[in-house]
Amino acid sequence: MLSKTNFHTHSNYCDGKATLREMVDFAVAHNFTALGFTGHCPLPFDNTYSITDYEGYCNEVRALKEEYADRIEISLGLEMDYVPGMLEDFSPLIKQGGLEYTIGSIHLIPAEGSAPRSADDLWMIDGSRYQTYDEGLMKHFGGDIRRGVRAYFHNENAMLERNRPTIVGHPDKIVMHNRDRYFTEDEPWYRDLALETIHLIKELDLICEINTRGIYKGRHADYYPGKWLIQEMKQLHIPVLVSTDAHAPEDLLRTEGAYEYLQEIGYRDVLKSWRDAQ
Ligand SMILES: [Zn+2]
Numbered sequence: 001m002l003s004k005t006n007f008h009t010h011s012n013y014c015d016g017k018a019t020l021r022e023m024v025d026f027a028v029a030h031n032f033t034a035l036g037f038t039g040h041c042p043l044p045f046d047n048t049y050s051i052t053d054y055e056g057y058c059n060e061v062r063a064l065k066e067e068y069a070d071r072i073e074i075s076l077g078l079e080m081d082y083v084p085g086m087l088e089d090f091s092p093l094i095k096q097g098g099l100e101y102t103i104g105s106i107h108l109i110p111a112e113g114s115a116p117r118s119a120d121d122l123w124m125i126d127g128s129r130y131q132t133y134d135e136g137l138m139k140h141f142g143g144d145i146r147r148g149v150r151a152y153f154h155n156e157n158a159m160l161e162r163n164r165p166t167i168v169g170h171p172d173k174i175v176m177h178n179r180d181r182y183f184t185e186d187e188p189w190y191r192d193l194a195l196e197t198i199h200l201i202k203e204l205d206l207i208c209e210i211n212t213r214g215i216y217k218g219r220h221a222d223y224y225p226g227k228w229l230i231q232e233m234k235q236l237h238i239p240v241l242v243s244t245d246a247h248a249p250e251d252l253l254r255t256e257g258a259y260e261y262l263q264e265i266g267y268r269d270v271l272k273s274w275r276d277a278q
């Protein structure tokens with residue numbers, strides 16, 4: 001029996017549905033050996049999803065880590081956003097919070113060459129509504145999907161090069177709200193962009209997550225990254241971690257066949273903790 005772990009976990013400090021302690025208690029009750037918290041990093045504008053009480057979050061994770069030390073290994077992380085012109089360097093938050101690790105993710109994209117000041121200046125590619133994606137694409141990229149997707153991968157690559165996050169978060173999330181409407185993943189221009197990022201992950205020697213959230217939320221039929229990219233990553237021996245991107249306790253169990261799939265295709269470099277790649 002594989003040990004159960006999850007290193008991409010939210011709580012009600014950001015947009016999660018449960019307290020840190022409720023997440024930990026659920027994990028302990030289901031025999032998890034490790035749990036890493038990665039709330040959405042504080043952002044310099046009003047929004048409904050990121051941490052506002054950063055100090056409180058870090059202190060409470062650390063207190064739980066100590067309290068539960070004999071039952072489960074808790075680690076303190078953050079899901080970092082990279083927003084050119086607004087949040088480019090991860091190190092101040094890492095230092096301020098005394099973080100053990102980071103997940104690097106792109107959710108927000110400013111229009112090319114713009115200096116973003118608020119949410120109004122950003123294309124939000126995540127969230128529950130595909131209409132937000134459509135509206136943002138129109139507003140910030142004139143509806144030009146190739147320009148929008150190019151900006152996404154450009155920012156992703158810049159984020160990886162500049163900050164080398166411990167774990168690469170959902171590297172192809174840009175496909176979620178696309179739903180095969182603007183493009184399909186077998187179009188050469190898209191394949192080239194996605195593969196370039198995968199090769200950069202290899203070059204920088206980073207861990208990539210296999211994120212299952214799109215499947216159990218019914219928003220996407222595949223993991224992030226998708227299976228065709230996982231096949232490429234397998235050839236490159238990129239170490240991977242299965243993560244549920246849990247926003248509620250029961251999400252922690254939603255691995256959606258990822259371990260079985262990785263085993264089935266003979267993926268050798270499956271980690272049980274980000275610490276294993278050190
Ligand atoms: Zn994310």
Ligand SMILES: [Zn+2]
Nearest residue numbers: 008010079245
């Ligand atoms: Zn997340």
